Every structure is written in structure tokens, then in C-alpha cells.
Amino acid sequence: GQQVMQIPQYQHVQEGEDFTTYCNSSTTLSNIQWYKQRPGGHPVFLIQLVKSGEVKKQKRLTFQFGEAKKNSSLHITATQTTDVGTYFCAGYGGSQGNLIFGKGTKLSVKP
Amino acid sequence: NAGVMQNPRHLVRRRGQEARLRCSPMKGHSHVYWYRQLPEEGLKFMVYLQKENIIDESGMPKERFSAEFPKEGPSILRIQQVVRGDSAAYFCASSRALADSYNEQFFGPGTRLTVL
Numbered sequence: 001g002q003q004v005m006q007i008p009q010y011q012h013v014q015e016g017e018d019f020t021t022y023c024n025s026s027t028t029l030s031n032i033q034w035y036k037q038r039p040g041g042h043p044v045f046l047i048q049l050v051k052s053g054e055v056k057k058q059k060r061l062t063f064q065f066g067e068a069k070k071n072s073s074l075h076i077t078a079t080q081t082t083d084v085g086t087y088f089c090a091g092y093g094g095s096q097g098n099l100i101f102g103k104g105t106k107l108s109v110k111p
Numbered sequence: 112n113a114g115v116m117q118n119p120r121h122l123v124r125r126r127g128q129e130a131r132l133r134c135s136p137m138k139g140h141s142h143v144y145w146y147r148q149l150p151e152e153g154l155k156f157m158v159y160l161q162k163e164n165i166i167d168e169s170g171m172p173k174e175r176f177s178a179e180f181p182k183e184g185p186s187i188l189r190i191q192q193v194v195r196g197d198s199a200a201y202f203c204a205s206s207r208a209l210a211d212s213y214n215e216q217f218f219g220p221g222t223r224l225t226v227l
Contacts, residue, residue, distance in 0.1 A: 006153075035218075042202055042218045043154065088153055098167055099144070099216065101153035 002027050004091055006102030014110050019076040021105035023089035030092055032065055032072045037104070038085045046074075046087075079109045113138065115205050115219035116185075123225045130190040130197070132222045136205030143186045144204040144216060145178060154202060160186060193226045200224075 003026045013019050023032065031050045035043035047056055049065035049072060056063045062075045076083055086104040116135040124130050136143050141162050146154040156170040160180040171178065175193075180186040190197055200223050204216040 033215075042220050045215055045217070048215070090154075098156050098159065098169065099146075099154075100156065101146075103153040106151075 002100055004089060004100050004102040006089055006105055008105055010106045012108045013079050015081060016078050019079050019107055021074050021087050023072045023102050025070045025091055028069050033090045034063060034074055035088045036085050081109050081111050083107060084109050115203060115217050117203050117219040117222050119222060121223045124193050125227050126194055127192050130193050130224055132188040132201050133185040134203030134219055135185040137217055140205035140207050142206045143180050145188050146202045148200045195226050198224055198226045
């Protein structure tokens with residue numbers, strides 16, 4: 001079945017450093033979504049990318065969707081302690097509604 | 112506008128008991144999705160329901176697990192004869208229409224199930 005892989009699994013950074021997480025799908029995706037989950041919390045939708053090669057920015061966060069629509073990345077510039085959490089990418093599987101999540105990248109930020 | 116509501120937030124059961132998890136979708140949403148999250152893992156899709164219909168249950172274990180979304184009332188995820196391996200966070204999400212490129216899923220706060 002379709003798989004969504006994310007690397008790295010963990011990332012520890014000093015506050016002010018940049019952070020990137022990468023997402024790869026075994027099949028072409030119609031779209032990719034990114035979520036953030038704080039410790040003990042629930043996934044919160046960040047953004048959705050639909051077009052091949054699409055790049056979207058949200059303040060210090062930059063999201064990219066690959067040309068082949070099989071990979072994506074999330075880059076955070078100058079991390080802050082409020083960025084702590086696990087970042088998940090997700091794409092739709094064979095049937096609509098069936099969101100397939102990557103295992104996430106857990107980000108910790110040292111002040 | 113209240114978000115997706117789930118209760119209970121925490122549930123403790125002994126092995127062999129039944130667990131019932133409830134999810135009330137956002138107002139105006141008729142599509143509900145259940146996901147399971149094991150510690151340090153991503154979310155795994157379990158089942159997708161519309162009112163009174165199961166649309167996709169490909170992620171649901173064949174035994175002991177069932178889900179419903181009646182015409183009136185919340186969606187229920189039922190786990191019979193729970194085992195320790197069922198301990199996880201169970202998240203419900205809802206969308207206005209079929210979740211795809213144009214309809215976002217909104218997640219509830221989750222139910223943390225602990226099986227003793």
C-alpha cells in the first residue's frame with residue numbers, strides 16, 4: 001500500500017537555528033498536507049499544497065511540493081521555542097478521506 | 112463555533128472490558144474520520160463514516176472494533192474486550208464534505224485510552 005515517509009524522526013536545534021523536515025511518498029499524491037502536534041495535543045492543520053512545484057510561506061515557515069508530487073518539505077527559519085512539537089505530513093491514499101500520515105519529525109528547541 | 116468534540120478525554124479500562132469513544136463533529140460537518148496514534152508514531156487511519164454509513168473501514172481491525180455514526184448523536188468508536196495493545200490516542204476528525212484537496216479535516220482533542 002501507499003506509504004508516506006518522513007525524515008528525520010527527531011531534530012534538536014538551538015533557538016535561532018533553522019529546521020527542515022522532509023516527506024516522501026511511494027506514489028504520486030494529489031495533494032500534501034502538513035500538521036503540527038504539540039506534546040499532549042492534537043494535530044493542527046498548517047497548510048495544504050496541491051500544485052506541482054508549489055511553494056507557500058507562512059511567516060517563518062516555508063512549504064514546498066516537489067515537481068513529481070511525491071515529496072515535500074517544511075523549512076522553519078530561525079526557530080523559536082514556540083515551534084516545539086511534532087510536524088506531520090499527510091497525503092490522501094487510494095480512497096478519498098483516507099489520509100496517510102508520515103511518522104512525523106519531533107522538533108525540540110533549546111533556548 | 113465549537114470545534115470537533117471528543118469524550119472522554121481520558122479513559123482507563125481493564126483488559127476484557129469495552130471502551131466507547133464519542134465524537135461530535137463540527138457544526139455542519141457530516142463526514143467523520145477516526146485515527147489511532149501510538150506513542151511516538153504518526154496517525155493511522157481507521158475508518159471514514161458519513162451519517163448512517165461506513166464509507167471506508169480499511170484501517171479498522173477486523174475483530175473487536177466497530178464504528179457508527181447514527182442519524183442523531185455523535186459518532187461512536189467501540190472497542191470490545193480491550194487488550195493492552197489498544198492503549199493509544201484515538202483522534203476523530205470531521206469535514207464538511209468529502210475530504211479532498213478542497214475540504215480540510217478538523218481534528219478533535221483525542222481520547223487517550225489506557226488499558227491496564
